[in-house]
Amino acid sequence: MDAFERFETLAGLARVEPIPPLDVTQRVLGGIRRAERASAVQWVLPVVSGLSAVAAAVVAVLALQAWDMLTDPLAGIFSSLTVVIQ
Amino acid sequence: MKWTRSSPSALARPECPEAVDAADWRDIQAALDGDGDAYSRLVRRYQQPIAASMWRFTRDRGQWEELVQDVFVEAYLALGTYRGLSPLLHWLRRIATRVGYRWWKQRTRRQALTPSLVQDWDRLLADDRGDSSPSEAAQVVHAILDRASVRDRLVLTLLYLEGCTVEETARRTGWSVTMVKVQAFRARKRLAKILKKTS
Secondary structure (H helix, E strand, O other): OOOHHHHHHHHHHHOOOOOOOOOOHHHHHHHHHHHHHHHHHHHHHHHHHHHHHHHHHHHHHHHHHHHHHHHHHHHHHHHHHHHHOO | OOOOOOHHHHOOOOOOOOOHHHHHHHHHHHHHEEHHHHHHHHHHHHOOOOHHOOOOOOOHHHHHHHHHHHHHHHHHHHHHHOOOOHHHHHHHHHHHHHHHHHHHHHHHHHHHOOOOOEEEEEEHHHHEEEOOOOHHHHHHHHHHHHHOHHHHHHHHHHHHHHHOOOOHHHHOOOHHHHHHHHHHHHHHHHHHHHHHOOO
16 A cells, blocks of 8 residues: 555545534624624725815815915015115 | 625525525525524534534634634625525535635745644654544544645545545635646645655
C-alpha cells in the first residue's frame, strides 16, 4: 500500500467519525441581529458623508464670498497710499 | 420573534418549486417576511448536516461552532436569492464550502506569521499503524491536509473526507467538472510528495 492509498483508507475511516451534537439557533439569531445592525450602519455612513460634503461645499462658497469682501477694504488703503506716494 | 425585513418575496409569494420540501419553502417565505421563528426552524432542521460538513474544515470546537453559525447567518442574508432550483441543503452546503474555504485562507495568512508545529504532526503520523479509530484517523488526515495549499485541501477534503463525487464537488465549489478533475489530479500529486517526505 503506497502513501496515498494509506491516506485514502484513513480518509474513508475518518468519514464515519461521529460528529458532536450542537445547537447554534440562538447564536445564529444573535449573529443575524448584529449583521443587520452592521448593514444599517453601512447605509447610514454614505448618507452622513454625503451631507457632510454638501455642508463643506456651502461653507466653501460662503468663505470665498467673505474673502472677496475682505480684500476690498485693503484695496482702499493701498489706493490711498498710492495717491500719497505719487 | 418578528424582524423587520423588506424583500420582494414578501410581496409576491411564489409557488413551492419541485426540488424544495414544502415545509422548507413555507419557512423560507415566512423568514423572508421577517419571522425569526421560521428561520430558527430551518436552522434546527439543517444544523447537524451543516455541522458535519464544517467538521471537515476545523476540529477546534469553538471555531467549528462559529463556522456553522456563520453559514446560517450568511444563508439568512442571501435567502432572498434562493430560487429553489435545488434542495435547501444543497444550497446551504455551497455556502458552507465558501465559508470554510474563506476561513482556511484567512487562517493561512495568519499562520504565515507563526511557525507551524510540524514535529507534532510528524509524531501523529508516525503513531498511526492503520488500526486507528475514526477520530484518530480524522486527526491524522486533518494533520496531513493542513500541509496542503488551501485549494488542494478543499478539493481533497470534499473528494476524500466528505466522499463527494466530482460533480458534487463542482457544485459545492462553483468550479467546473474539468477544473475539479485537474485540481484533484494536481492536489493528489502534491499530497503524495508531502506524504513521501513525511514518511
